[in-house]
Amino acid sequence: MEKAEARSGNAIAQLLKFAGPRRCLAYVGSALAALNGVLTIVPLVLVWFVLRDFVAVAPRYELAADATLWAWLAFAVAVVGALCYFAGLMLTHTAAFRVAANMRKACLAHVAKVPLGYFDANASGRLRRIIDGCAGQTEDVIAHKMPDFIASCTAPVAFLVAMFLFDWVMGLVCLIPVAVSLFAMWWMMGRDVPEGGRFFMQRYQEALNRMSTAATEYVRGIPVVKVFQQTVHSFKAFHAAIIDYRDMATQYVNFCRLPQVVQLVAINGTFAVLVPAAILLAASAGDFARFLTDFLFYVVFSAFTTTVMSKIMYASEALMMAEDSVRRVNEILAVEPMEEVRSEAAEHVSDASVALRGVTFSYPGAAVPAVRDVTLEVPAGATVALVGPSGGGKSTLASLIPRFWDPQEGTVAVGGADVRAVPTAELMDTVAFVFQNDRLFKGTLADNIRMGRPDASDEEVRAAAEAAQCADIIAKFPEGLSTVVGSAGVYLSGGECQRIALARAILKDAPVVVLDEATAFADPENEALIQQALGRLAAGKTVLMIAHRLSTVVDADLIAVVDGGVIVERGTHDELLAAGGLYARLWANYQQATQWKIEGGGAHAA
Numbered sequence: 001m002e003k004a005e006a007r008s009g010n011a012i013a014q015l016l017k018f019a020g021p022r023r024c025l026a027y028v029g030s031a032l033a034a035l036n037g038v039l040t041i042v043p044l045v046l047v048w049f050v051l052r053d054f055v056a057v058a059p060r061y062e063l064a065a066d067a068t069l070w071a072w073l074a075f076a077v078a079v080v081g082a083l084c085y086f087a088g089l090m091l092t093h094t095a096a097f098r099v100a101a102n103m104r105k106a107c108l109a110h111v112a113k114v115p116l117g118y119f120d121a122n123a124s125g126r127l128r129r130i131i132d133g134c135a136g137q138t139e140d141v142i143a144h145k146m147p148d149f150i151a152s153c154t155a156p157v158a159f160l161v162a163m164f165l166f167d168w169v170m171g172l173v174c175l176i177p178v179a180v181s182l183f184a185m186w187w188m189m190g191r192d193v194p195e196g197g198r199f200f201m202q203r204y205q206e207a208l209n210r211m212s213t214a215a216t217e218y219v220r221g222i223p224v225v226k227v228f229q230q231t232v233h234s235f236k237a238f239h240a241a242i243i244d245y246r247d248m249a250t251q252y253v254n255f256c257r258l259p260q261v262v263q264l265v266a267i268n269g270t271f272a273v274l275v276p277a278a279i280l281l282a283a284s285a286g287d288f289a290r291f292l293t294d295f296l297f298y299v300v301f302s303a304f305t306t307t308v309m310s311k312i313m314y315a316s317e318a319l320m321m322a323e324d325s326v327r328r329v330n331e332i333l334a335v336e337p338m339e340e341v342r343s344e345a346a347e348h349v350s351d352a353s354v355a356l357r358g359v360t361f362s363y364p365g366a367a368v369p370a371v372r373d374v375t376l377e378v379p380a381g382a383t384v385a386l387v388g389p390s391g392g393g394k395s396t397l398a399s400l401i402p403r404f405w406d407p408q409e410g411t412v413a414v415g416g417a418d419v420r421a422v423p424t425a426e427l428m429d430t431v432a433f434v435f436q437n438d439r440l441f442k443g444t445l446a447d448n449i450r451m452g453r454p455d456a457s458d459e460e461v462r463a464a465a466e467a468a469q470c471a472d473i474i475a476k477f478p479e480g481l482s483t484v485v486g487s488a489g490v491y492l493s494g495g496e497c498q499r500i501a502l503a504r505a506i507l508k509d510a511p512v513v514v515l516d517e518a519t520a521f522a523d524p525e526n527e528a529l530i531q532q533a534l535g536r537l538a539a540g541k542t543v544l545m546i547a548h549r550l551s552t553v554v555d556a557d558l559i560a561v562v563d564g565g566v567i568v569e570r571g572t573h574d575e576l577l578a579a580g581g582l583y584a585r586l587w588a589n590y591q592q593a594t595q596w597k598i599e600g601g602g603a604h605a606a
């Protein structure tokens with residue numbers, strides 16, 4: 001609730017900045033809306049003139065010569081008012097679309113520059129909700145609510161002026177409910193109290209986010225709940241999120257109860273003050289006919305007040321939403337981008353070596369570093385394996401090479417150049433990264449592979465698929481490489497997805513390959529195919545491999561054992577076995593586990 005809570009006015013100004021030069025459309029649209037607010041009063045006044053003329057000559061109505069003129073004038077002003085409103089809306093809509101589009105573009109352009117590791121901590125669903133949802137919300141605010149709000153504010157001002165044309169005492173009486181209603185609205189939304197509307201939208205959105213995240217976790221975990229016969233309460237986070245949301249909403253409703261009732265009574269109760277005032281004033285009215293026509297004007301106006309105040313109320317709510325949207329979008333835009341080196345200061349990759357020197361890195365907000373003072377040289381063409389207990393820091397080390405994060409201390413060099421000084425495109429061309437759970441995008445298998453090198457020919461895509469042992473996947477579907485991933489009936493197992501991802505990396509043909517080996521493959525057949533694909537990918541390349549199964553690292557040029565964020569041992573397989581340290585223990589455990597598997601399998605077969 002600190003600096004981010006821009007006031008509604010600021011929020012609109014910040015939103016309009018996204019419209020660029022087109023924000024003048026929003027200003028002109030708002031001016032037209034303001035004019036329309038004034039013009040809605042004028043026909044009421046003119047109709048009152050008609051009434052006054054008729055009352056003055058009653059019952060010889062044909063003598064009211066000007067009445068027709070006033071009536072036509074009222075009609076003309078109403079038409080001009082409607083045209084102003086229409087033109088204003090057209091302009092605010094154009095500005096609103098521009099704001100929403102530019103907001104989306106700014107966020108997308110910015111997230112493209114933030115460290116890739118940012119996406120680990122910020123689920124794609126949450127980012128999508130902010131980028132798309134907030135932009136959508138602001139569209140409605142700029143296009144409709146802002147002009148409505150302005151028109152609704154200028155109308156009472158115009159009325160204040162008009163009021164002096166008639167009976168100003170009755171005019172003042174009519175304004176009492178308006179004043180009470182504005183006070184109630186300020187009470188609900190304007191005050192800087194923690195339970196007030198100003199902060200409600202932020203807390204409401206946060207509670208909703210927590211609830212939807214917890215709900216997703218809950219749905220994902222349903223199989224576990226069923227298998228272990230747990231109740232809903234086992235999902236404490238979901239339950240707590242619902243209770244939290246309920247408490248927050250209840251607190252807000254309790255807070256709003258009194259001011260909302262006062263406001264609704266006030267905006268609907270103009271008659272309650274107008275009629276007694278009229279009764280009191282009638283006794284002292286000199287010209288009763290004139291008094292009656294004035295009274296009629298205020299009767300018509302009181303209905304108008306209700307509409308105006310309702311519009312102000314809804315617009316205020318929308319402005320609070322805009323404020324919240326701006327805050328969320330600003331949160332994204334405030335994420336420190338990864339600096340792109342200026343071309344004159346750029347360093348270029350000269351070979352396929354990788355070197356980490358004195359590297360220390362802590363995740364944002366983490367109390368202890370995930371890796372500490374790590375130095376590791378990987379000569380061009382060598383295969384280095386990172387092994388070690390879970391949580392030791394292997395993936396973190398590997399992720400520093402393609403700049404998922406930048407280390408706080410030390411340097412990471414590829415081909416002799418500090419990765420921070422290598423232009424992003426050059427670094428991405430040099431390093432291929434194969435994740436444990438590589439995702440496939442909605443699109444054909446060929447599109448998914450071609451992402452490795454967009455200008456690759458169909459033949460090259462096919463060759464990469466074959467090298468990655470994908471022949472059986474392609475043969476499985478009648479449309480082969482043109483099969484759309486994610487369409488009905490197209491399901492790829494984890495191992496199959498990884499082979500497609502390997503084909504993508506093979507097609508990319510980058511000289512440095514960072515491999516995060518999958519912990520578990522679906523079946524031995526898949527595993528053997530993946531090993532072959534990995535072999536094809538690694539041939540002739542510099543490979544940094546995070547290995548979970550030690551059988552794959554036996555032939556590595558160097559094995560680095562990572563534990564507690566530091567490299568505790570390094571050497572070849574034989575050297576490390578001879579040293580009898582952590583690696584030797586891990587190897588013994590691994591051998592035992594494999595033995596157990598074989599025996600278990602044998603027993604099962606028997």
Ligand SMILES: Nc1ncnc2c1ncn2[C@@H]1O[C@H](COP(=O)(O)OP(=O)(O)OP(=O)(O)O)[C@@H](O)[C@H]1O
Pocket residue numbers: 120121363364366370388389390391392393394395396397
């Ligand atoms: N995105 C993240 N944000 C904060 N901390 C993280 C993040 N990713 C990993 N960590 C922490 O950093 C430490 C090292 O994790 P890392 O994933 O690098 O280990 P690992 O050796 O690759 O483990 P595994 O073999 O289980 O994949 C762990 O304590 C982990 O909790």
